[in-house]
Amino acid sequence: MMPSTTEALLQRAVAGERRALARMITWIEARHEEAGAALSGATVRRRGAPGRPHVVGVTGPPGAGKSTFVDRLISWGRAQGETVGVLAVDPSSPFSGGAILGDRIRMERHTADDGVFIRSLSSRGHLGGLSSATAEVVDLLDAVGFDRVVVETVGVGQSELGVMEVADTVVVVLTPESGDAVQAMKAGLLEIGDVFVVNKSDRPGADRLVRELLLSVELAAMPWASPVLSAVALQGEGVEAVAEAAAAHLRWCRGAGEMVWRRRRGDAWVRLVLDLLSDEARQHAVARLQASGLEPRLRAGELSPQDVARRLA
Ligand SMILES: Nc1nc2c(ncn2[C@@H]2O[C@H](COP(=O)(O)OP(=O)(O)O)[C@@H](O)[C@H]2O)c(=O)[nH]1
Ligand SMILES: [Mg+2]
Known part of the structure; x- marks a missing residue:
């Protein structure tokens, strides 16, 4: 039997053709049934075990410096010899208007690099569809063979946070400006963070936020004690420590935390x-x-x- 157009497109994407990859994502975004069907036959490595690729979710309030941080994380990954796929997910809520433009500008220096693929994803305000589209695109980037996949989305409410279910490791970016730990808790960010980053530590109030977050992590007494790190993403300060903390979390997922990881992955499926x-x-x-x-x-x-x-x- 001849492969369908969609299957042929998927094969070209998997073979490394970036235009085919971009096209396939557009079809997933538009919820073409055929795209989902083709994808179900692809070899998705992370269905078996965590880490290939390492899917890192980056969330936090608008303007926290997520894209600036992701830009630095791409550079870090490239220096380790990794290929990196980035998905900037825009829930198109009134809170994040214009976010995608900012995402693009912050990561622009990587656009000429063949080892990096950056794409934004939006939907016409249908959040359920956005989580599933994100999960499908991550599967696609996995099948294409990226070593690391980074998913950035603004964390302003429960439905937006659903997008983060796809990640092995969730990095929550906060700033002294975005308020205190109580604020982050209200937005549901404290429950989902595997690594906390207090960005814009060049601004006053950063130490206090670090202390508050450490206290809340301690009180939560979860099997994985999420590290709290400070950073100045704009200068690239602290980015390596965050990348290492994310790697440590992945090692935990492969060892003592395997059951936790499996449960999270099962819930996401x-x-x-x-x-x-x-x-x-x-x-x-x-x-x-x-x-x-x-x-x-x-x-x-x-x-x-x-x-x-x-x-x-
Ligand atoms: N002072 C300071 N500004 C930063 C830092 N990181 C990012 N910014 C600035 O914060 C603004 C929002 O950054 P962006 O990465 O687009 O935030 P996002 O909305 O969370 O993706 C931009 O003007 C950045 O230059 C930092 O560490 N310190
Ligand atoms: Mg952004």
Whole structure:
């Protein structure tokens, strides 16, 4: 049997053709069913064990310096001889407007490097779809063979943080400006951080935030005590220590923390299946509503939403 166009495209992407990779991501982003189907046949190394590639999630409030930090992390990885794929995920929420442009500018110096692939991913405000699209693109970057995959997303709420489920190691970037540990806790950032970075340590209040975070990590008494490090990403200070802490976390995932890692990965897969199914159900629902011709009567107030839903169920 001839491979489908999508499968042929995937094969070219896996063979190292960057244009095919970019195209394939566009199809995943647009939720083409065929892209998902082709991907399910690809060799995804991380389905077996953590670390190939090491998927590092970077999250935190807008303006914390995530992209500046990721730019430095790319340089660090390249110096180790790694190839690096970067995915900047924009939830398109009112909080992150224009984030992607900033991401692009901060990482621009790597665009001519063949060992680096940078891509942004957005969706029309559909967050469930965005988590599943992110997971699929990470699988794709894995199949293409990148040694490290970095996923940056703004962490402003629970739904955005769902994107981070794909990561082996989550790096939470905070700043003295973004407030105290209580603020980070409210945003759900404390629960998900495997490594905490107090960036902009050139600004006042950094030491205090480090102490607060250390205290909260101690109180949480989790099996992995997340290190708290300070950095000045703009100057590249502290970036190596963070990269090493992320590597230490990965070693832990491969050893004593394997059960924790497996549970997290299992949760992410279950969630991905539910996301894919609800995406599909929603598409069917939209099609059914359109085909029914009931929408004008709904809009005119002749039928209640409950009525319409019942008729279409
Ligand atoms: N003072 C200071 N500014 C920084 C540092 N790191 C990043 N910035 C600045 O913070 C702003 C936001 O950075 P960006 O990386 O786009 O943040 P993101 O929204 O979290 O991705 C930019 O103007 C950076 O130059 C730092 O360590 N110190
Ligand atoms: Mg950014």
